[in-house]
Amino acid sequence: MKNCERFTIKGHVQGVGFRYHTYLEARKLDLVGYAKNLTDGSVEVIACGEKEPIETLATWLKSGPSHAIVISVAREQAKDEGHVDFDIL
Numbered sequence: 555m556k557n558c559e560r561f562t563i564k565g566h567v568q569g570v571g572f573r574y575h576t577y578l579e580a581r582k583l584d585l586v587g588y589a590k591n592l593t594d595g596s597v598e599v600i601a602c603g604e605k606e607p608i609e610t611l612a613t614w615l616k617s618g619p620s621h622a623i624v625i626s627v628a629r630e631q632a633k634d635e636g637h638v639d640f641d642i643l
Contacts, residue, residue: 558587558602560632561615565625567597573642575619576611580640583607590643602637 563572573589576599580587585607587600599615601608615627 556602558632561599562628566623570621586637588641
């Protein structure tokens with residue numbers, strides 16, 4: 555069973571390529587899960603894989619792509635729902 559964590563990223567994170575760049579980072583780190591926009595303007599990321607790559611992604615999410623302005627990143631354990639790839643939803 556993989557480690558899975560849910561991140562909720564708040565700030566100016568929609569319309570700046572945040573999901574796409576998260577996808578690229580997650581793929582480089584061999585993580586599975588997804589990134590999706592939420593109706594409140596935040597982005598939700600589910601990342602599953604080894605602990606060290608998840609930590610690397612967590613650090614990256616604090617700044618995101620160059621046009622993003624990240625105000626906060628909330629983090630919690632998530633259930634492994636059997637993701638086999640990293641998707642943009």
